[in-house]
Amino acid sequence: MGFLSGWTRRKFLKGVAAGAGAAALGGALPGRMAYGAQAVPPGKKLFNDVKLKYFQDSNWLHAPLWLSDLMMKEAGVGIESREMYDGGDAVAKILPQLLTRRPRFDFVQYPALFFGAFAETGQLEPLDDYLARYEGSQDYLDWVMPAYREFYTKWGGQTYGMMLDGDIHILHYRKSYFENADLQKTFSQRFQQNLEVPKTWEDFLKTTQFFTEELKSQGIYGTSMVVNPPNFGWGFWMDIAASAGVNYFDADMNPTINQGKAAEALDLYREIIKFGPPGAEAMDIGTTIQRWQSGSDVMSVWWIDLAEFTVQQQGVEKAEDQRGAIVPGWKNDDGSITHRAISLWCRTASIPKNLPQDVKDAAFYFIYRMSHPDYSNNIVADPFCGSDPFGRTHYGDAAAQLYLEANPQRGTSDLWPSNDGIFKNFETAKNHLDAGLANVEVGYPQFFWEGAPEYADALGRNISKAISGELTSQQALDEAAEEWIKIVQKLGIDKQKAQYKNFIDGARALGYKI
Numbered sequence: 001m002g003f004l005s006g007w008t009r010r011k012f013l014k015g016v017a018a019g020a021g022a023a024a025l026g027g028a029l030p031g032r033m034a035y036g037a038q039a040v041p042p043g044k045k046l047f048n049d050v051k052l053k054y055f056q057d058s059n060w061l062h063a064p065l066w067l068s069d070l071m072m073k074e075a076g077v078g079i080e081s082r083e084m085y086d087g088g089d090a091v092a093k094i095l096p097q098l099l100t101r102r103p104r105f106d107f108v109q110y111p112a113l114f115f116g117a118f119a120e121t122g123q124l125e126p127l128d129d130y131l132a133r134y135e136g137s138q139d140y141l142d143w144v145m146p147a148y149r150e151f152y153t154k155w156g157g158q159t160y161g162m163m164l165d166g167d168i169h170i171l172h173y174r175k176s177y178f179e180n181a182d183l184q185k186t187f188s189q190r191f192q193q194n195l196e197v198p199k200t201w202e203d204f205l206k207t208t209q210f211f212t213e214e215l216k217s218q219g220i221y222g223t224s225m226v227v228n229p230p231n232f233g234w235g236f237w238m239d240i241a242a243s244a245g246v247n248y249f250d251a252d253m254n255p256t257i258n259q260g261k262a263a264e265a266l267d268l269y270r271e272i273i274k275f276g277p278p279g280a281e282a283m284d285i286g287t288t289i290q291r292w293q294s295g296s297d298v299m300s301v302w303w304i305d306l307a308e309f310t311v312q313q314q315g316v317e318k319a320e321d322q323r324g325a326i327v328p329g330w331k332n333d334d335g336s337i338t339h340r341a342i343s344l345w346c347r348t349a350s351i352p353k354n355l356p357q358d359v360k361d362a363a364f365y366f367i368y369r370m371s372h373p374d375y376s377n378n379i380v381a382d383p384f385c386g387s388d389p390f391g392r393t394h395y396g397d398a399a400a401q402l403y404l405e406a407n408p409q410r411g412t413s414d415l416w417p418s419n420d421g422i423f424k425n426f427e428t429a430k431n432h433l434d435a436g437l438a439n440v441e442v443g444y445p446q447f448f449w450e451g452a453p454e455y456a457d458a459l460g461r462n463i464s465k466a467i468s469g470e471l472t473s474q475q476a477l478d479e480a481a482e483e484w485i486k487i488v489q490k491l492g493i494d495k496q497k498a499q500y501k502n503f504i505d506g507a508r509a510l511g512y513k514i
Contacts, residue, residue: 039135040369041074050362051080052106055094057087060109060165060347061386063379066410067370074369077362087345090114091453098123103352107363109164112152112346113456116449116499119155125351127159130364140372147443148390150506152348162371165347166390169239170439171204171325172292172300172307173197177211186214197325200337201240201265204299204328205272211298212275221277223299224291225269227467228284230460231453235344235446236301237463241265242340242444243330247514248455251504253496255484257459258477261330266466266473273467281467301327303344304388304436308403308422312383320428324435326442341439344446347387375409382407384416388436395437400429445506449499451491458483 038046049072054064064079072078083105085093090110097103098121110118118124131137141149144163153161177183178195187195187210198204208222215221227233238246244261256262273280277296279287291297293310295318300306304324311319329339349367351360369375373393379385380394381402389395404426406419423429447455459480466476488496507514 037135038133045076047076047362050077052363052366053081055083055105055108057111058084059087061384062415063385067375070409071366075365077366087111091117098352101354103354106355106359107349107351107367109347109349112348112448113446113452115152115161115348116155119160120450120499123353124160125353125360127364143373143391145390145392145440146510147343147440150509151445151448152346155502161348161350162367163390164349164371165387167345167388168304168343168436168439168443169301169327169341170304170435171327172302173323174298174321175323176321177298198328200331201268201328202331205268208272209275219296221297222275224276224283224288224297225273226283226285226288227464228282230464231457234456234460234463235342237266237269238342239301239327240269243338249500253488253493253500255481258481262477263474270467307432311422320425323431326438339442340444341442342446343443378402378407378409383422395433400426400433403429451487454487455484
């Protein structure tokens, strides 16, 4: 099984579409683009009806296909076919193609977790010169939110990717429980404080315990935290740990995941899980989706789109009861609160270096325009895309309104059989995006350099041992740190230090103390 091969997050979305085979849209000879500072849209044909082939992970959906005709009319470039792979198998499926003389894809979309591994090969096409050909490209780069731009598009000071999906964790909650007068009274009497959406992890634990003890006789629990697969569950601990000041490595690639407040953060994570439903110690992603859909949990720390793709499976009353907030934070000694929400997974698009120049020209135009707000404002609000906001205009009132409307870029088909928006209420859509923005502003990056799957596996597996009681929190993190040292040595410490500098530079650009 490949890394995360059992992951079900966006596979849930796929069930609403009838199949997802390749789109055979014909073929044509590629054309050479006109160089210079070209306005976009160009107002003229830049390419000679180029038809592109592309790879995408199977949990992302269909935007390139419905954009094909629009891009062909706009500039003479469209889609011939797509090939899909399991996202966890990205390295195995993509890397051999990058290293061939002529890859069988003209652009590739992949989880940003693997961005550094691909960039480090030297086989991704640098994109800065391509960006310079188009008017407004600097405005575009400024428009991509720094939490994504600094980590998942740039490597060694150069641009190698276009953002397509801005994953972020947020706190989802059912507002009716927090507004219930009886629960408010009981909570106040018990804890001598008001029942509010928790702002700190300490209060999250307290609130989880309260709801579970008050409501489990009705089959309702405070929360379900993702633990499995272990090579993904580590990220939910990192929401807590990063807010407590825990980082992955120091600048010399010495692991720091077992230092400072790391064990304290894991102890807190374990306590939260104790108040979860039966099976909480091995809770998987698919089950957390099902529990949220059924209304069995009051709160859920999850990716932003949990509220989106569960709307379709719930009645209006339950769907409109969903609200989002910033993930809880760590309360510091001075009373301030530090919040960190991990940007786990995400998606980037890149172009192989080993392609004819005219194909690279056309492929860049397609992925640039797909990422550009001209198109992506609607794409991220479409239930048949699978992209989350990553640009500045993806948030705010105008953006929220798009979640209530049909996507003007497309009609309907077997792959996207409906087109009537996601939410039914503007307040719900606006809260959804406000919560996302609050978390992006404190977004903390995942691993994205060479070795990411191995680091994730070692950390998540040992965290699972702590949750099961096999190891103490400190023992588990010490074991993970020892494994990380071996991974660094295997991959080469100098090479890893050089790659990790991309993380350090990005984090410092965001003002984080690294």
